[in-house]
Amino acid sequence: MAWTAHTIIQNGKAIPFEEARIHPLAVGVAYGAAVFEGIRAYMNPSTGRLSVFRLEEHLARLDQGMKFLRFDDPPSRDALRQGVLDSVRANAPDDDCYIRLQVHIESRGSQATTGKVGWVCAATPRERSPQRESGLSVCVSSWTRIADNTMPARVKATANYHAGRIATLQAKADGYDAPILLTRDGKLSEAAAACLFLVRDGALVTPGRDSDILESVTRDTVLQLAAEHGIPAQERRADRTELHVADEVFLCGTGQELVPVTSVDRLPVADGRPGPLTMRLQAAYEAVVRGTTNAHAEWRTPVI
Ligand SMILES: Cc1ncc(COP(=O)(O)O)c(C=O)c1O
Structure with a gap:
């Protein structure tokens, strides 16, 4: 687990990880109006290449969530797929990654505010459960x-x-x-x-x-x-x-x-x-x- 995440994708743009921002009164924070996916990318030990596991199923579930939360003008599946792949590539990890893809309301407003919608995708290292073998x-x-x-x-x-x-x-x-x-x-x-x-x-x-x-x-x-x-x-x-x-x-x-x-x-x-x-x-x-x-x-x- 040698690598560290230095780059994050926010609204489609690669920016330094620590510079991602959302207002504390954004509806995504204030009322928890956000949906996300936790996704993993795994390294194949023979090829040294990473692949994202069941990406399409995660993107489909996220689409259902955005629809259910009545988000205005949600990001397209293609944009989010690209964001996931970019979040991994940009960090050039030499090991498995955990990817958090999150879509939230980034403007201020009331409980019933449905936009403006923003999103972020972060690939980070994540320990595997220490109890995978012991239980x-x-x-x-x-x-x-x-x-x-x-x-x-x-x-x-x-x-x-x-x-x-x-x-x-x-x-x-x-x-x-x-x-x-x-x-x-x-x-x-x-x-x-x-x-x-x-x-x-x-x-x-x-x-x-x-x-x-x-x-x-x-x-x-x-x-x-x-x-x-x-x-x-x-x-x-x-x-x-x-x-x-x-x-x-x-x-x-x-x-x-x-x-x-x-x-x-x-x-x-x-x-x-x-x-x-x-x-x-x-x-x-x-x-x-x-x-x-x-x-x-x-x-x-x-x-x-
Ligand atoms: C509440 C809850 N149940 C089940 C799961 C397992 O879901 P998945 O296999 O799609 O990761 C998760 C995953 O994060 C979860 O948060």
Whole structure:
């Protein structure tokens, strides 16, 4: 992780990283009127080349968010795609990058202001989860996941993150690595910034899209890889106590990648060690994001 980010793209222009600006009273800050994507670019160890993983899916989700937030004259998909690639190229990283692409209202106004819209794209180094191999100790939070008719759960709006933030701070204060959030009716939903999978009787179980989840790109990747590896999977409502009878539990997301959970509320998951299916899927994920397999070349956009 030797490189540092010196350049950021703001409204399509490359500028020094520390010189990006937005007014503190901008509606994007004052009312959290912003949507974003967290994206990763991975280095292929043989070619030394970076490619962005599932860029088109991230751009499509961002478009849905901008539409939902009724942004005026939002940046085009082509401009944002170019911004992502430029943010990586401009910094000439010699390792993987985490890319934050954010679109916000940069003018001042009221809660109902819908423009002027601005955007920023930053590629930075990011540590991988230190628990990728050892596993996470999680708790079930007393905070519930935002309900879809309170906040738009399937839109990646910055304001949604307040709930995950307080749940994470509480979990850490209580000595856990991360929280799992339930829906308002007590079913499993997801973690603070990652989706949730269980393994039961050799099959994957993940809370369905009707469980107030973010419709995660990584969750979709895991489901596709599982199908290709002959691992059955169910997307369905899932109970809290299933966490305690599961053979394996793991979290997945662009930032977290694929991380085993080894205890829930201090009860070990099975024998308290990362499970075999989890680690098999983690290896399959690693191969597909990095391009050490030829499979799914369509998911990798080369940064040239
Ligand atoms: C609340 C939430 N759920 C799930 C995820 C996983 O989504 P993705 O796989 O698209 O990164 C994220 C990712 O940041 C998230 O913030």
